[in-house]
Amino acid sequence: MNRAFNFSAGPAALPLPVLEAAAAGMTDWQGAGCGVLEMSHRGAAFSRIIAEAEADLRALTDLPAQYKILFLQGGATLQFSQLVMNLLDGGSADYLVTGTWSKKAYTEAARLAPQLGGTVRLAGEAVGGVVPREAMQLDPQARYIHLCSNETIHGIEVLDEAQLPECGDVPLVADMSSHILSRPMDFSRYGLVYAGAQKNIGPAGLTILFIREDLLGRAAAITPPLLDYATQAAHDSMLNTPPTFAIHIAALVLRWLREQGGLPAIAAQNAKKAALLYDTIDASGGFYRNTVAAACRSRMNVPFFLHDAGLDAEFLAGAAERGLQQLKGHKSVGGMRASLYNAVPLEAVRALCDYMQDFARRKG
Amino acid sequence: MNRAFNFSAGPAALPLPVLEAAAAGMTDWQGAGCGVLEMSHRGAAFSRIIAEAEADLRALTDLPAQYKILFLQGGATLQFSQLVMNLLDGGSADYLVTGTWSKKAYTEAARLAPQLGGTVRLAGEAVGGVVPREAMQLDPQARYIHLCSNETIHGIEVLDEAQLPECGDVPLVADMSSHILSRPMDFSRYGLVYAGAQKNIGPAGLTILFIREDLLGRAAAITPPLLDYATQAAHDSMLNTPPTFAIHIAALVLRWLREQGGLPAIAAQNAKKAALLYDTIDASGGFYRNTVAAACRSRMNVPFFLHDAGLDAEFLAGAAERGLQQLKGHKSVGGMRASLYNAVPLEAVRALCDYMQDFARRKG
Numbered sequence: 001m002n003r004a005f006n007f008s009a010g011p012a013a014l015p016l017p018v019l020e021a022a023a024a025g026m027t028d029w030q031g032a033g034c035g036v037l038e039m040s041h042r043g044a045a046f047s048r049i050i051a052e053a054e055a056d057l058r059a060l061t062d063l064p065a066q067y068k069i070l071f072l073q074g075g076a077t078l079q080f081s082q083l084v085m086n087l088l089d090g091g092s093a094d095y096l097v098t099g100t101w102s103k104k105a106y107t108e109a110a111r112l113a114p115q116l117g118g119t120v121r122l123a124g125e126a127v128g129g130v131v132p133r134e135a136m137q138l139d140p141q142a143r144y145i146h147l148c149s150n151e152t153i154h155g156i157e158v159l160d161e162a163q164l165p166e167c168g169d170v171p172l173v174a175d176m177s178s179h180i181l182s183r184p185m186d187f188s189r190y191g192l193v194y195a196g197a198q199k200n201i202g203p204a205g206l207t208i209l210f211i212r213e214d215l216l217g218r219a220a221a222i223t224p225p226l227l228d229y230a231t232q233a234a235h236d237s238m239l240n241t242p243p244t245f246a247i248h249i250a251a252l253v254l255r256w257l258r259e260q261g262g263l264p265a266i267a268a269q270n271a272k273k274a275a276l277l278y279d280t281i282d283a284s285g286g287f288y289r290n291t292v293a294a295a296c297r298s299r300m301n302v303p304f305f306l307h308d309a310g311l312d313a314e315f316l317a318g319a320a321e322r323g324l325q326q327l328k329g330h331k332s333v334g335g336m337r338a339s340l341y342n343a344v345p346l347e348a349v350r351a352l353c354d355y356m357q358d359f360a361r362r363k364g
Numbered sequence: 365m366n367r368a369f370n371f372s373a374g375p376a377a378l379p380l381p382v383l384e385a386a387a388a389g390m391t392d393w394q395g396a397g398c399g400v401l402e403m404s405h406r407g408a409a410f411s412r413i414i415a416e417a418e419a420d421l422r423a424l425t426d427l428p429a430q431y432k433i434l435f436l437q438g439g440a441t442l443q444f445s446q447l448v449m450n451l452l453d454g455g456s457a458d459y460l461v462t463g464t465w466s467k468k469a470y471t472e473a474a475r476l477a478p479q480l481g482g483t484v485r486l487a488g489e490a491v492g493g494v495v496p497r498e499a500m501q502l503d504p505q506a507r508y509i510h511l512c513s514n515e516t517i518h519g520i521e522v523l524d525e526a527q528l529p530e531c532g533d534v535p536l537v538a539d540m541s542s543h544i545l546s547r548p549m550d551f552s553r554y555g556l557v558y559a560g561a562q563k564n565i566g567p568a569g570l571t572i573l574f575i576r577e578d579l580l581g582r583a584a585a586i587t588p589p590l591l592d593y594a595t596q597a598a599h600d601s602m603l604n605t606p607p608t609f610a611i612h613i614a615a616l617v618l619r620w621l622r623e624q625g626g627l628p629a630i631a632a633q634n635a636k637k638a639a640l641l642y643d644t645i646d647a648s649g650g651f652y653r654n655t656v657a658a659a660c661r662s663r664m665n666v667p668f669f670l671h672d673a674g675l676d677a678e679f680l681a682g683a684a685e686r687g688l689q690q691l692k693g694h695k696s697v698g699g700m701r702a703s704l705y706n707a708v709p710l711e712a713v714r715a716l717c718d719y720m721q722d723f724a725r726r727k728g
Contacts (some may be wrong), residue, residue: 003398008403011404019391019399024387027387028366033366038375039372040373040375043690057408073607078588079601115586167722203609206569212573222444222586224476225406225441226438226442231661240441241562243607244562245567246607249401269711307626
C-alpha cells in the first residue's frame with residue numbers, strides 16, 4: 001500500500017480506518033452473508049446503516065429536531081435546480097454571488113425561475129471575499145436567500161456568523177458542500193443546507209440535505225416526485241433505491257468523526273492546518289500569494305499562486321515526487337490549490353509546507 | 365467470510381472477484397496513491413476507469429456507433445420523469461403497462477405531460493404477460509413508445525423481439541433495469557434504453573442510459589441541465605462529479621462479464637438457471653406455482669407462491685438456515701421471489717431447488 005498525501009478538492013481523501021473497514025466488510029458485512037453493495041435497501045442490515053448515519057449526523061451537527069435530513073443524489077449541481085423547484089413557489093429569491101459555485105447556482109435559478117412563474121434577484125456580489133452586509137440588497141418578501149458558504153474554487157469561506165445576511169423571516173439556504181462538518185455551526189440559522197458528500201462526508205454520488213420542516217410541501221407542480229423534498233422526507237429518502245454503498249461509507253466517516261471528538265475537535269485540527277499553510281504563504285516574501293480577504297480565507301480550500309507561473313509545472317512535479325498529490329489549481333483560476341478536508345492529516349500539511357519552503361529557497 | 369446465496373431483487377449479488385478486486389484496491393488503486401473513492405473525477409486514473417467501462421459496455425452490447433452511453437444518477441424512477449422532459453417535446457407518447465414498474469412510468473408521464481404541454485396515451489395493458497401485438501393501440505405520430513422489458517416484481521420479460529411493438533419510425537424506449545446484459549439484444553430496435561445499475565451492472569446510485577444521437581436536443585425548456593441528455597452527452601456524463609465509485613464497480617463487473625465469455629455465454633448460463641427453477645415449480649404438483657404466461661416468464665426474476673401462504677414464514681426460515689437469502693416476494697404481490705441475475709451462480713439455484721423439493725416433500 002502506497003498512500004500519498006491527497007489534497008484533492010473532491011472526491012477527496014478519506015480516513016484510512018474508514019477505507020479499511022469498508023474493504024474488510026466488502027464480501028461479508030458484519031456477518032450479513034453479503035457485502036453492503038449487494039444488500040437490499042429494505043433489509044435489516046441496511047436499515048441499521050442508514051439509521052446510524054442519520055443519528056450520527058444529527059448528533060454531530062446538533063441539528064434541531066424540526067429539521068429533516070435527506071439522502072439524495074445528483075450533487076450540488078442538481079440542487080441548483082431542485083431547490084428552485086421546491087422553494088420558489090411563484091415568488092422571488094435573493095442570491096449572493098462570491099465565486100464560481102454561487103454564480104452557477106444563481107445562473108441556474110435565473111434560467112429556471114421564469115419557467116416556474118417566479119423571479120430571482122442578484123442581492124449582492126463580491127470578488128475575493130464575502131459580500132459585506134452593508135452591500136446586500138435584500139428583499140424582505142423573498143422566498144429564500146441563497147449563498148455558498150465555502151467557495152471551493154476561490155477559497156472563500158463564511159467564517160463568522162456576522163458575515164451572514166440578516167434574514168429576518170426569510171429562510172437562508174446554503175451550499176455547504178466543501179465545509180460542512182469542518183466545525184460546529186448553528187444550523188438553526190438556516191432553512192435549508194445542502195452538500196455534495198464527496199468532500200467531508202464520503203463518496204461522490206450522495207448529497208446530504210437539511211431542511212426545516214415548514215419548508216416542505218411547496219414544490220412546483222412540475223417537480224419530479226424523486227426531486228420533491230416533501231416526498232423524499234415522507235419516504236425517509238427511500239422513494240426508490242438510494243445510493244446504498246455511498247451511505248455506508250458516509251456512515252463510517254461519521255462514526256470516525258465522532259471518534260475524533262466530533263466537530264469541536266476536528267475544528268481545532270482544521271484551524272491548525274489552515275494556519276500552517278497560510279502562514280507559509282504569507283511568510284514567503286511574495287514567492288507564494290493568496291489574495292482572499294483575511295476574514296474569509298477558507299480553512300478547507302487554499303488556492304495559492306507562485307510569483308512566477310512559469311514555475312508551476314516544476315512545482316507540481318517536485319510535489320508529486322514527494323507524494324503530495326492533487327495540488328493543481330482549478331483550470332478557471334490557475335495556480336495551485338490545497339484542500340485540507342477533515343481526513344487530511346496535519347502531517348500532510350507539514351509535508352506540503354516543508355516542500356513549499358524548500359522550493360522557494362531553491363527558486364527564490 | 366460467510367457468503368450466502370443471495371437472491372435479492374436489487375441491490376443484488378455481485379461476482380466475488382469484483383468485490384475482492386475492489387477491496388484490494390480500496391486504499392491504493394493500482395498504485396495511484398489513493399483509492400477510487402478518493403480520486404478526482406478529472407484525473408488520469410479515473411478517466412481510464414470510465415473509459416474502460418464505456419468501451420466494455422459498448423463491446424458487450426454491440427451498441428451501434430450512433431448511440432451515446434450516459435452514466436447518470438437517480439435510478440429508473442428519475443428516468444420516469446426525465447425521459448418525459450427530454451423526449452415528449454410538446455407531443456404525445458404511448459405507454460404499455462404490464463406490471464408495477466411500467467405502471468409507475470406511465471403514471472408519472474401522465475402527471476407530467478400536461479405540465480409540459482403534451483399528452484400521454486395508455487397504448488395497451490396486460491396482466492400476467494406482455495401486451496399482445498394485436499392489442500396494442502399505437503399512435504404513429506407518438507414521440508415515443510415506452511415499455512418495461514422486464515417487470516422485476518411480476519416476473520414478466522419480453523423474451524422475443526416478436527413481442528415488441530411494431531414501431532415504424534416511432535422511437536422505442538425501454539426500462540431494462542432488471543435484465544440488461546443478461547443476454548444479447550438488438551439495441552438498434554430502441555431509441556433509448558435505461559437501467560438502474562443495481563441488478564446486473566453494479567451498485568445502486570448509478571443509472572446507465574443508451575440514447576440514439578438524433579433524440580438528443582429535444583428537452584423542454586424547464587429541464588435542469590443535469591437532467592438534459594444532450595448536456596450530459598456533451599460533457600461525457602461529467603457536467604458535475606459523477607458517482608465515481610459506482611462507475612468503478614460497474615467497470616469491474618463489465619470486465620468480469622467479458623471474462624465469462626460475454627453475453628452469449630452468460631445467456632446460456634441464465635437460461636439454464638431459469639429452466640431449473642421453473643421446472644422445479646412446474647413439477648411440484650401445485651405445491652409451488654408461477655402464473656406468468658410461459659412465453660414471457662422472466663429469466664431474471666422468478667416470483668412463485670406456495671399453495672398455502674400459511675407456510676411462507678416456515679419456508680423462509682428454513683431457507684435462511686441453508687444460507688438462501690432474500691427470497692421473500694415483493695410486499696405488493698406476496699409469496700416468494702428469486703432473482704437470478706448474472707452474478708447468481710448455478711449452484712445457488714441448485715441449492716434453492718433442492719431445498720424447495722425437500723420442503724414440498726416434508727409439507728406436501
